[in-house]
Amino acid sequence: MTSVTFAGVRKTYGDAVALAGLDLAIEPGEFVALLGPSGSGKTTTLNLLAGLIDADDGEIRIGGRVVNDVTPDRRDIAMVFQNYALYPHLTVFENLEFPLRARDRRVAATVVEAKVDRVAGTLGLGDLLHRYPKELSGGQQQRVALGRAMIREPKVFLLDEPLSNLDARLRIRMRRDIKALHEAIGSTIVYVTHDQAEAMTLATRIAVFAEGRLQQFASPAEIYARPANLFVAGFLGEREPVxxxxxxxxxxxxxxxxxDGRLALDAAAARHLAPFAGRPVVLCIRAEALRPSRGTDGADGAVVAQVELSGPDAILYCRLDGGAEVVARADPADGFAKGDRIGLTADAARLTAFDPTTGAALRAGE
Ligand SMILES: Nc1ncnc2c1ncn2[C@@H]1O[C@H](COP(=O)(O)OP(=O)(O)OP(=O)(O)O)[C@@H](O)[C@H]1O
Ligand SMILES: [Mg+2]
Incomplete structure (x- = not known):
């Protein structure tokens, strides 16, 4: 297992800053997702690590070794791109053995066979070795692409949006496969995605990027519950918070x-907010931070403007008595309907306050 470190790594294209002074320390065996919108510097980071582009400044280490001047083929990494291309005229077996043969033509057939068998076994491709890519489903092709990266037993896997051309269901299934794969092989994985759900389910830690800058690097739970700034708060979660x-x-x-509205805060649950009393804040209110009730006793009054079924949840778009629009999550079985007069209770522990000027999270003691 291998660590990966970026220290002050910068990359510009003319006047455009693709990556501004990145500091990131990935532990051996971690699964790190690089998450961010288009153009935020994710692929740049991955390409720098792979050695496909050179940094203007800073140091990149793989397993403690500075690799800035090491060629890609000597970095002991494997990369799976968004548009992985299998060789259409080669079978699954031949696609898998290709990287071994490309590296060393004299490698023994028995060695190749053993490695292909092992990788195929791990990825559930054992019965498909004689098929051609066009005879495989999208998910199976994806697994062959992963297998081709695994076969050389790299120290670090780099995956750039590897699931983006699969349909929604298959993506979810492949997420589980990739996670299981990580658990089985234990390699360090750096995984680029702009899909926050993918990052949340797969990663041990998520590095959130915006405009070439790292915004936060923390576990999925931490990033969701304690976003470092308004950008991170807005980017994570199934729907945008209010x-x-x-x-x-x-x-x-x-x-x-x-x-245009008021939310009562339970003093015990809002201990992290109390120190900021009296100052202007921006409050991030996620749907699960507001609990709807039939009566308005002890709750803030609101009217349901719209109900949206979202899998196991009913999402209530509500208008507070002051006029502000908020969103609350309910159980569909509770039968809230458009026009209902309801009470909303804030779960203050789930609320985060931000500085309106800098956008930075306000935390007691910081
Ligand atoms: N070869 C290049 N020449 C000029 N600018 C580039 C080049 N490659 C990337 N950039 C710029 O650098 C910035 C970061 O690009 P990057 O490819 O890292 O984004 P990304 O986060 O991977 O985005 P996406 O989700 O769209 O793939 C962008 O503004 C992009 O336009
Ligand atoms: Mg990219």
Missing amino acids: LMAGRIETGDGLAFVAP
Whole structure:
């Protein structure tokens, strides 16, 4: 297992900064997702690590060794691209053995066979070795592409959006396969995606990028529950959170007060917000942070404007009495309907406050 480190790594194209001073330390055996919108520097980071492009500045290490001047084929890495291309005229077996033969033509047939068998076994391709790529499903082709990367037993796997040309269901199944694969082989994996759900389910840690800068590097749970800034808060999660500008106030119990709405905050659950009383904040309110109820007793009053079924949840688009629009998550069995007058209780522990100017998360003691 191998560590990967970026220290002050910078890459520009003319005036355009593709990557601005990246510092990132990946532990041996980690599965790290590089997550961010288009153009944020994910592929640049991966290509720098692979040695396909050179850094302007900074140091890249693989397993402690500085690799800035090491050619790609000597970095002990394997890369699977978004548009993995299998050789159409070669069988699955031949596709898998190709990297071994390309490297050393004299490698013994028995060695090749043993390696192909092992990789095929790990990926469940054992029965497909004699088929041609066109005789495989998208997911099977994807697994062959992964197998081709695995066959040389690289120290680090680099995957750039490897599931992006699969349909939604298959992507979810492949996620599990890739996760199982990581657990089985234990290699360090760096995985580029712009799909936050993919990053959340696969990664041990997620590196969130925006505009060539690393925004946060932490576990999926940490990134979701404690986003470092407004960008991260907005980018993670199945749906965009509601961001509301207002103030934390203490007067009549702790509350978040905006010009067009008010949410009572339970003092114990809102301990992390209380120190910011009196100052303007932007509050990030995710649907699961608001609990709807039939009565408005002890809750803030709202009206259901729209109900959307989302798998096991009913998503309620609500208007607070002050007029502000918020979103709450409910159980479809509770039967909330458009026009219902409801109460909303904020689960304050799930709320994060941000500085309206810098966008940085406000945390007690920081
Ligand atoms: N060869 C190049 N020449 C000029 N600019 C480039 C080049 N490669 C990348 N860039 C720029 O660098 C920035 C980062 O690009 P990068 O490919 O790393 O983004 P990305 O996060 O992988 O995006 P996507 O999700 O669209 O693949 C972008 O603004 C891009 O236009
Ligand atoms: Mg890219």
